[in-house]
Amino acid sequence: xxxxxxxxxxxxxGLIDFLKNLLENGKxxxxxxxxxxxxxxxxxxxxxxxxxxxxxxxxxxxxxxVNAGSLMSRFTMKQPATESIIAVLKPCEIRAFVExxxxxxxxxxxxxxxxxxxxxxxxxxxxxxxxITKNLSKYWDAVxxxxxxxxxxxxxxxxxxFIPYNSDITVDLIGNxxxxxxLTMILNTEKGGNLVKDIKGKNVEKNLNDKKLENFKDKRExxxxxxxxxxxxxxxxxxxxxDTFGKCISCHACGRxxxxxxxxxxxxxxxxxxxxxxxxxxxxNKRGALRVPPGTIYFHLGRLDHIAISCVGCGACEDVxxxxxxxxxxxxxxxxxxxxxxxxxxxxxxxEELPLSTFEKEELVEYEE
Amino acid sequence: xxxxxxxxxxxxxxVKKDLNxxxxxxxxxxxxxxxxxxxxxxxxxxxxxxxxxxLVRNKSILNDGFFLPPVMPVQGGRMxxxxxxxxxxxxxxxxxxxxxxxxxxxELAKLGQTNLDNLILISxxxxxxxxxxxxxxxxxxxxxxxxxxxxxxxxxxxxxVCQICDKSSMISGDLHIGTLGAKKGSFYLISNSEKGNxxxxxxxLKQNENINSWKEKVKKISEEKKKKRINKNKELKKKIGGLxxxxxxxGKCINCHNCMSVCPVCFCRLCYFESDKVKQPSDDYLSRAxxxxxxxxxxxxxxxxxxxxxxxSLSCVSCGACEDVxxxxxxxxxxxxMIADETQGLFDYVSGRxxxxxxxxxxxxxxxxxxxxxxxx
Numbered sequence: 089x090x091x092x093x094x095x096x097x098x099x100x101x102g103l104i105d106f107l108k109n110l111l112e113n114g115k116x117x118x119x120x121x122x123x124x125x126x127x128x129x130x131x132x133x134x135x136x137x138x139x140x141x142x143x144x145x146x147x148x149x150x151x152x153x154v155n156a157g158s159l160m161s162r163f164t165m166k167q168p169a170t171e172s173i174i175a176v177l178k179p180c181e182i183r184a185f186v187e188x189x190x191x192x193x194x195x196x197x198x199x200x201x202x203x204x205x206x207x208x209x210x211x212x213x214x215x216x217x218x219x220i221t222k223n224l225s226k227y228w229d230a231v232x233x234x235x236x237x238x239x240x241x242x243x244x245x246x247x248x249x250f251i252p253y254n255s256d257i258t259v260d261l262i263g264n265x266x267x268x269x270x271l272t273m274i275l276n277t278e279k280g281g282n283l284v285k286d287i288k289g290k291n292v293e294k295n296l297n298d299k300k301l302e303n304f305k306d307k308r309e310x311x312x313x314x315x316x317x318x319x320x321x322x323x324x325x326x327x328x329x330x331d332t333f334g335k336c337i338s339c340h341a342c343g344r345x346x347x348x349x350x351x352x353x354x355x356x357x358x359x360x361x362x363x364x365x366x367x368x369x370x371x372x373n374k375r376g377a378l379r380v381p382p383g384t385i386y387f388h389l390g391r392l393d394h395i396a397i398s399c400v401g402c403g404a405c406e407d408v409x410x411x412x413x414x415x416x417x418x419x420x421x422x423x424x425x426x427x428x429x430x431x432x433x434x435x436x437x438x439x440e441e442l443p444l445s446t447f448e449k450e451e452l453v454e455y456e457e
Numbered sequence: 458x459x460x461x462x463x464x465x466x467x468x469x470x471x472v473k474k475d476l477n478x479x480x481x482x483x484x485x486x487x488x489x490x491x492x493x494x495x496x497x498x499x500x501x502x503x504x505x506x507x508x509x510x511x512l513v514r515n516k517s518i519l520n521d522g523f524f525l526p527p528v529m530p531v532q533g534g535r536m537x538x539x540x541x542x543x544x545x546x547x548x549x550x551x552x553x554x555x556x557x558x559x560x561x562x563x564e565l566a567k568l569g570q571t572n573l574d575n576l577i578l579i580s581x582x583x584x585x586x587x588x589x590x591x592x593x594x595x596x597x598x599x600x601x602x603x604x605x606x607x608x609x610x611x612x613x614x615x616x617x618v619c620q621i622c623d624k625s626s627m628i629s630g631d632l633h634i635g636t637l638g639a640k641k642g643s644f645y646l647i648s649n650s651e652k653g654n655x656x657x658x659x660x661x662l663k664q665n666e667n668i669n670s671w672k673e674k675v676k677k678i679s680e681e682k683k684k685k686r687i688n689k690n691k692e693l694k695k696k697i698g699g700l701x702x703x704x705x706x707x708g709k710c711i712n713c714h715n716c717m718s719v720c721p722v723c724f725c726r727l728c729y730f731e732s733d734k735v736k737q738p739s740d741d742y743l744s745r746a747x748x749x750x751x752x753x754x755x756x757x758x759x760x761x762x763x764x765x766x767x768x769x770s771l772s773c774v775s776c777g778a779c780e781d782v783x784x785x786x787x788x789x790x791x792x793x794x795m796i797a798d799e800t801q802g803l804f805d806y807v808s809g810r811x812x813x814x815x816x817x818x819x820x821x822x823x824x825x826x827x828x829x830x831x832x833x834x
Binding site for chain 2 (some may be wrong): 117118120125126128130132133134136137138139141150159162163164165166168170171173190211212215216234277319331332334335337338340341344352353357358359362364365366369370373375376378379380381382384390407408409410412429
């Protein structure tokens with residue numbers, strides 16, 4: 089059993105009050121959370137320092153404008169946080185942040201992470217169509233009753249890593265029927281425990297409801313299998329790959345929003361990837377014709393090669409694809425198979441090194457001649 | 458509106474079957490007569506669900522040419538740059554694009570990002586393109602829908618900026634395929650340069666044919682569109698004028714910078730707004746949050762858009778590529794068009810109109826913008 093604090097208040101209101109309290113008492117100097125930023129109700133990730141600004145915070149809002157792992161990296165890459173900060177992050181955002189830290193793109197110093205069992209997020213399409221507010225009650229009903237909604241990101245519908253790793257405090261949401269009147273915070277670390285010390289509430293010993301989460305995981309895994317099975321024939325062999333990626337417009341938005349793709353200049357946007365006039369001549373003489381700009385599929389295969397081991401399956405890539413290529417499922421399927429080879433779960437363990445930067449003498453022997 | 462000079466040649470080409478086949482035959486003849494060695498033309502992708510530019514030397518592959526596709530997956534200016542950025546094309550290439558793509562190509566040539574040597578730029582009268590997301594909903598149905606609309610000069614289903622495009626027949630490359638005002642079973646081939654004249658000559662085509670009916674039709678359409686454009690710009694300015702409204706217009710922006718990625722004239726390999734310059738130590742972010750109560754994170758959303766506007770509005774060709782890829786439907790091309798019309802108007806400049814007009818930022822004039830000077834002096 090783990091220590092937990094139960095506060096008699098609505099899950100969102102309760103959390104906002106808790107965060108306000110932390111700011112008011114100087115326990116933290118900044119809160120990272122999703123927040124409404126204008127009268128239209130547009131929501132973005134925000135850094136909040138004044139308690140009253142938390143009134144517009146929507147920490148559990150079911151959208152992901154940007155994978156906040158990359159934003160936490162931006163915040164800490166030049167200088168670790170010098171004062172105490174709390175960040176409300178989704179499980180895949182923490183995992184992305186941890187993967188970025190392993191790549192020396194950020195730091196956890198002075199940062200407390202608060203997370204929750206995550207029901208997934210709606211798509212940018214729904215944000216653009218102003219459909220989120222209308223669908224909030226449906227969303228929370230589904231979370232309470234462990235249902236999977238059809239209009240979530242495909243990556244979320246098929247996500248089985250909805251319980252956060254590396255969170256100091258985890259809010260119990262999925263399968264918890266009492267969230268409207270009770271906020272349950274599981275205190276996973278001493279850091280988390282220290283923050284809630286003076287907060288009014290009931291101190292209990294409690295774990296997440298394993299049975300309900302198992303049930304939820306079963307549903308998610310079924311959905312994942314379905315999506316993986318559907319994608320399989322679309323990516324087998326070069327011809328199918330060409331069909332699947334043929335409509336790609338080479339905007340590289342998938343790479344740009346990918347939290348793991350952190351390079352300032354992508355290899356595939358560098359002079360190295362550009363064709364010289366002689367390259368065009370060679371291709372023309374060999375094949376009679378070639379698509380321009382060249383390298384459409386090469387980009388995707390290269391990106392897969394670069395990031396598959398760390399893909400956290402957040403679905404940010406697919407959500408920005410202007411031509412609806414099912415990128416998140418492709419990357420997740422291939423990512424998981426690569427990760428399995430190394431028995432590696434990206435973002436799970438901060439001490440575990442990246443397989444690509446670790447040398448083991450006896451490894452992948454089955455691939456040897 | 459630039460019109461071909463009198464010294465330039467024009468000809469009429471007859472269409473036996475359909476326009477598409479006629480252009481394919483014309484290109485094959487060009488290769489046969491060694492007027493050019495290869496071509497870049499749009500084609501359907503193998504899965505038939507979209508279109509792509511293909512550089513073709515093999516004549517049999519030319520049969521798959523698909524001119525004026527219903528969508529613009531990659532802006533042609535960007536495509537031409539990818540072919541010539543590292544040096545001029547080894548052999549002669551004829552490229553058929555839409556007018557705004559040709560203009561972007563000219564603009565990129567001025568910016569040193571495209572080498573026009575050995576290229577013959579051919580544009581076509583353009584009915585506009587559909588937003589790619591609309592097209593993908595049902596590609597077969599939408600293709601039919603597009604073709605019907607194009608034939609009827611109906612722009613309702615086109616990109617919002619195509620609906621207000623007054624340069625859909627502007628000739629800025631070497632040649633132009635004019636279909637407007639042409640007699641049934643024919644199209645005009647109008648030259649705009651020495652290269653264009655040479656092609657008409659070498660192909661052995663009749664020269665100096667009368668193109669007045671094309672000119673009249675183009676004038677009528679572009680004047681109508683211009684009126685519409687001015688009104689739309691006014692409406693939009695009312696809606697997004699002032700910092701608060703402008704900030705709200707970008708409220709949903711997710712900082713994906715995809716508008717910039719697909720913009721033909723945003724050519725920088727590393728955008729300033731993705732460079733080390735905009736990455737701050739955590740203390741800076743925190744002190745900004747402390748002084749304002751809270752900040753949007755990333756905090757530079759508006760800076761990016763306004764900065765991009767400042768960097769490229771003089772070269773914006775209003776193609777609408779940016780808006781097509783925005784994941785949250787910000788009317789970004791309409792906003793940039795409104796601004797570009799003002800900044801380009803200030804210098805009497807039209808992006809990509811002519812290779813001979815220097816970009817205002819690089820042209821020094823002693824007497825310029827005097828009305829902006831301090832009136833107290």
